Amino acid sequence: MLSRVGERIFWLARYLERVESTARLINVHTALLMDLPEHREMNWFSLITIFDGRQAYFENYDRVNEYDVMHFLLADTNYSGSLVNALLSLRENARTSLDVLPESLWEQINELHLLVKGELSTIGNRRRRQKLLLTITERCQCIWGIIANHMSRNSAYDFLLVGKHLERADMTSRILEMTAMLVADSKSDNSKQYQSLLWATLLRALSAQQMYIQEHSSSIKAGTVLSFLITDQRFPRSLCFSINALGKYLGYLPRGEAIIERQAKILSTVENYDAEQYPADSIRLLMDELQVSLNDLTSEIVKNWFYPDYSAA
Amino acid sequence: MKDMWRDYDPEGFFDELMYSQHQPRSFSYKLLDYLQGMEQEAFRQRVNESEMEMLERGITFTVYSDAGNIDRAWPFDIIPRAIPKSEWQRTEKGLNQRIRALNQFIQDIYNEAAIIKDGIIPEDVVYKSKGYRPQCQGMTPPHGVWANICGSDLVRDQDGTMYVLEDNLRVPSGVSYMLENRKTTKRVFPELFRLLNISPVDVYPERLSQMLSSLRPDVSSPRIALLTPGVFNSAYYEHAFLAQQAGLILLEGSDLLVGADDYVYMKTIYGLERVDVIYRRIDDDFIDPEAFRPDSILGVPGIMRSWRAGKVAIANAPGCGVADDKVIYAYVPEMIRYYLNETPVIDNVPTWLCGDPEQLEHVLAHLPELVVKPANESGGYGMLVGPHASEEKVNEFRKLLVENPTNYIAQPTLNLSVSPTSCGDTIAPRHVDLRPFILSGNSVYVTPGGLTRVALVEGSLVVNSSQGGGSKDTWIVDDSPFAEAE
Numbered sequence: 001m002l003s004r005v006g007e008r009i010f011w012l013a014r015y016l017e018r019v020e021s022t023a024r025l026i027n028v029h030t031a032l033l034m035d036l037p038e039h040r041e042m043n044w045f046s047l048i049t050i051f052d053g054r055q056a057y058f059e060n061y062d063r064v065n066e067y068d069v070m071h072f073l074l075a076d077t078n079y080s081g082s083l084v085n086a087l088l089s090l091r092e093n094a095r096t097s098l099d100v101l102p103e104s105l106w107e108q109i110n111e112l113h114l115l116v117k118g119e120l121s122t123i124g125n126r127r128r129r130q131k132l133l134l135t136i137t138e139r140c141q142c143i144w145g146i147i148a149n150h151m152s153r154n155s156a157y158d159f160l161l162v163g164k165h166l167e168r169a170d171m172t173s174r175i176l177e178m179t180a181m182l183v184a185d186s187k188s189d190n191s192k193q194y195q196s197l198l199w200a201t202l203l204r205a206l207s208a209q210q211m212y213i214q215e216h217s218s219s220i221k222a223g224t225v226l227s228f229l230i231t232d233q234r235f236p237r238s239l240c241f242s243i244n245a246l247g248k249y250l251g252y253l254p255r256g257e258a259i260i261e262r263q264a265k266i267l268s269t270v271e272n273y274d275a276e277q278y279p280a281d282s283i284r285l286l287m288d289e290l291q292v293s294l295n296d297l298t299s300e301i302v303k304n305w306f307y308p309d310y311s312a313a
Numbered sequence: 314m315k316d317m318w319r320d321y322d323p324e325g326f327f328d329e330l331m332y333s334q335h336q337p338r339s340f341s342y343k344l345l346d347y348l349q350g351m352e353q354e355a356f357r358q359r360v361n362e363s364e365m366e367m368l369e370r371g372i373t374f375t376v377y378s379d380a381g382n383i384d385r386a387w388p389f390d391i392i393p394r395a396i397p398k399s400e401w402q403r404t405e406k407g408l409n410q411r412i413r414a415l416n417q418f419i420q421d422i423y424n425e426a427a428i429i430k431d432g433i434i435p436e437d438v439v440y441k442s443k444g445y446r447p448q449c450q451g452m453t454p455p456h457g458v459w460a461n462i463c464g465s466d467l468v469r470d471q472d473g474t475m476y477v478l479e480d481n482l483r484v485p486s487g488v489s490y491m492l493e494n495r496k497t498t499k500r501v502f503p504e505l506f507r508l509l510n511i512s513p514v515d516v517y518p519e520r521l522s523q524m525l526s527s528l529r530p531d532v533s534s535p536r537i538a539l540l541t542p543g544v545f546n547s548a549y550y551e552h553a554f555l556a557q558q559a560g561l562i563l564l565e566g567s568d569l570l571v572g573a574d575d576y577v578y579m580k581t582i583y584g585l586e587r588v589d590v591i592y593r594r595i596d597d598d599f600i601d602p603e604a605f606r607p608d609s610i611l612g613v614p615g616i617m618r619s620w621r622a623g624k625v626a627i628a629n630a631p632g633c634g635v636a637d638d639k640v641i642y643a644y645v646p647e648m649i650r651y652y653l654n655e656t657p658v659i660d661n662v663p664t665w666l667c668g669d670p671e672q673l674e675h676v677l678a679h680l681p682e683l684v685v686k687p688a689n690e691s692g693g694y695g696m697l698v699g700p701h702a703s704e705e706k707v708n709e710f711r712k713l714l715v716e717n718p719t720n721y722i723a724q725p726t727l728n729l730s731v732s733p734t735s736c737g738d739t740i741a742p743r744h745v746d747l748r749p750f751i752l753s754g755n756s757v758y759v760t761p762g763g764l765t766r767v768a769l770v771e772g773s774l775v776v777n778s779s780q781g782g783g784s785k786d787t788w789i790v791d792d793s794p795f796a797e798a799e
Binding site: 001002003004005006092095096098099101103106107110111114155253254255305306308310 | 368370371539544553556557561562564567570580583584585
């Protein structure tokens, strides 16, 4: 497999995962805000914090309200982290890797792009936005379904799964971080009553609620939620699961020993984290560290497989 | 849908499907019967479906002038163009004959140059052609074949005679649209395929891959790549599509390098891997900055060296564009007689060579009636269509012809055939041509039919996608007396 194609496939998967998780997160967050009576404007902003978008946001918007935040995160072509840009990058990466992808994959991605392009002007309407985001999530799942059922387990597949799990781990850690911050901020008695609502929202944002309940009953406790999302071995969106899977697919690729060593180190840090014991606000530190090491891992992947030094040849 | 056809009138042009205004041809009556029996609303729905299909599958091409807009949907007309199999068999024979002669010609001029020595073609016509590459002298590619993929444009005149208008031997495009059009017709009109016996076209990618493999008889399972200029090229969709369908590795110049051992390598996640055959969709000029244009960033430095050493096969072979020259085109019937000792099965469009003083005189005297083409342009650029041109434009060409006569040819303005085409609320006749694709490696394969291009603008003769053309599915229909599908 060509290095350049490997690179495109890797980013294709990351963008696909990003589109799906962004759509889900925004819908879940909207539902949360419907339950919270106060500080609405501030809470819309927490979405922007997740995406590290503070600076970019204030370059073009001076107030924080639902409409502007939604426009920024979903439709703003000037903001590199917006859903519409992720979708464009997704489509462009697919368009330039047609030779290694199942035919229907391209059709689905192209259709998704057309759908969103046509509906983007309606996102100001909360009802239509929720419907659109739900459709996006479903379409993304359909695309992953094609990958799972129609692709040989070759290097292209391995890079797709590496990209997916890297992106997922990164996104999970960002959402965990935001929730931890929100909980830490709500110290007043008035807002404390909403803490369990926040933890439930966290579970829903990672579509983990149902699996959590099956495992731990419906009583939602901070420590249990955190350890479920960080160290659970069986839930496919927990950090441990993602980083573990990452290692598995990296292992199928050639010449990856040094990278797997790095991945193993990250995994052991996360595995050994005792979420039950730690206060929620220390989560932030761990997540920041994790995001930095995942970034470093990406750089290593890029260097090792996509831009190696061929001058020795 | 009778209403949509009520005013249909080919107005004296040869119609591909109609014998006269309301009389279908013997091989097209089932098709027309079916279409005319449809409710107008039902027909419209199929048109919409076909448009959605094309859009969703992302079938696009690029127009260079559309700044910032990479792709545009390719207009597709859902009414197929049909050709009877009995006629096609003869056309196929003619195309086969023509490509064999063209390949012998290219092999000859880069080696013995017998055809020049024997006085059949003047030396200057060959050596001053833009497509001639002295770097190819003395080369014999595998099987002596230079033009491995050829797209010849066929047109019909008023009386229905089929002529070759030009041979595209450099990097002909359009075959993916031929395949996509058939796929769309199958999805939109599945029932028609039960009524008629239509030659399948979808073996093309397999044939392409076999032909490319045959260029390296010395390697047991050669690694084959398709070299594209990249995503900004107008035919990128086709490059990606063919790579996907034929199992070729789609790559760009920057993915390749030529090693110290003169082999071509691609940069993979495993390290460097050898490439044996390259189906290039890049013009000669850009393929190797060491041999041709030094400013090219699309090509691979040293690839010509590798090709000359037989360490990589390139299709089409560098230098084969010499036979894609419109002046040399005029000599193809002579080549067929000279190399094959056969009579041409399909004729050229009558052509005047402006380099000949007598012929030039005739051309200048009849300029407003003629089509004038430069020797080495494609895509319909830089040509004059006399009857449709302003006086100013005609005079401009008069000057060009006198200044540089050898660079031009002239042909009569053909009354191109028409075919029924869906135009908004009615069905109207629109001019069409046909581009079959011919593969040559260790054997010759001609696509059954090819890509029918249609000039969507009323009265227009220009079918090029870059200038308002669209395309149709092309059916070779079995018209033998016992041919009854199901």
